[in-house]
Amino acid sequence: MGIRLGPNRYGKAESRVVRIVRDTPRHEIRDLNVSTALYGDFAAAHTDGDQSQVLPTDTQKNTAFAFAKKYGVDSPEDYALVLGRRLFEATPAAHGAMVKVSEYAWDRIRVDGSGHDHAFVRRGGEVRTTAVHVSPGRTSVDSGLRELVVLKSTGSEFKGFLRDEYTTLAEADDRILATELQADWRYSRFDDIDWNASYASVRAVLLATFATTYSRALQETLYLMGKAVLEAHDEIDLISFKAPNKHHFLVDLEPFGLDNPGEVFIAADRPYGLIEATVVRDGEPS
Numbered sequence: 001m002g003i004r005l006g007p008n009r010y011g012k013a014e015s016r017v018v019r020i021v022r023d024t025p026r027h028e029i030r031d032l033n034v035s036t037a038l039y040g041d042f043a044a045a046h047t048d049g050d051q052s053q054v055l056p057t058d059t060q061k062n063t064a065f066a067f068a069k070k071y072g073v074d075s076p077e078d079y080a081l082v083l084g085r086r087l088f089e090a091t092p093a094a095h096g097a098m099v100k101v102s103e104y105a106w107d108r109i110r111v112d113g114s115g116h117d118h119a120f121v122r123r124g125g126e127v128r129t130t131a132v133h134v135s136p137g138r139t140s141v142d143s144g145l146r147e148l149v150v151l152k153s154t155g156s157e158f159k160g161f162l163r164d165e166y167t168t169l170a171e172a173d174d175r176i177l178a179t180e181l182q183a184d185w186r187y188s189r190f191d192d193i194d195w196n197a198s199y200a201s202v203r204a205v206l207l208a209t210f211a212t213t214y215s216r217a218l219q220e221t222l223y224l225m226g227k228a229v230l231e232a233h234d235e236i237d238l239i240s241f242k243a244p245n246k247h248h249f250l251v252d253l254e255p256f257g258l259d260n261p262g263e264v265f266i267a268a269d270r271p272y273g274l275i276e277a278t279v280v281r282d283g284e285p286s
């Protein structure tokens with residue numbers, strides 16, 4: 001029985017690239033975690049110890065830093081596209097290059113009512129992401145966010161569910177709905193997109209929809225959020241969610257002679273329901 005090399009790729013993971021724009025006293029900061037990978041005809045490196053076609057991961061890392069200087073970081077997407085194209089073109093054996101970027105946001109520290117020129121505080125909350133794939137047939141851009149933690153203290157129920165002999169869950173007419181949202185959306189085109197504006201708008205649509213729609217289940221809320229994004233953004237044809245249901249259980253305060261009409265909860269960290277869904281524009285492959 002023969003043995004052969006299966007799928008493989010290689011690259012530099014998690015280069016922490018911080019770009020400061022300091023052309024004026026008012027500095028700007030972009031803080032990125034960059035991972036690159038190449039795939040293609042790299043069999044000889046695995047089977048013959050032949051590195052002649054291997055662009056070192058060290059070079060990939062160097063390019064990530066050099067391009068932050070050379071081209072700046074207008075958006076994670078623009079940066080990932082130019083980096084991905086370069087790595088692909090620099091490596092004849094490559095069939096494709098992938099660049100993944102997570103961006104950590106910083107806000108200006110407010111002093112006497114205005115934002116400081118060069119002192120920043122890391123914004124809590126979500127991480128912005130993009131994944132760019134460069135290959136001869138197709139370039140794709142998937143952007144998204146992670147760790148967007150949201151909660152609504154009413155406007156959510158869960159009832160009418162299937163029951164069997166192991167079901168103990170009580171129907172909930174009015175519960176807390178909370179999740180730590182992961183969303184990834186796919187751009188159908190990428191030549192004329194204002195990436196930063198598109199990100200800000202998708203985020204705003206997700207939050208507004210979460211806030212203003214009544215929830216009969218997290219599944220319904222995810223679907224409504226995805227639908228709202230696709231309705232508002234014709235440049236996006238698919239959005240996927242991964243949403244842990246961060247359960248909040250009402251605490252029984254009766255032993256202490258206290259009532260508890262939806263006021264005191266225990267936030268359970270695990271286990272959690274994990275709801276995943278993709279919302280797709282009609283006619284698009286999912």
Ligand SMILES: O=c1[nH]c(=O)c2[nH]c(=O)[nH]c2[nH]1
Pocket residue numbers: 158169216217218219245273
């Ligand atoms: O929104 C919910 N969806 C479920 O599928 C589910 N299952 C469960 O126990 N609680 C919930 N809540």
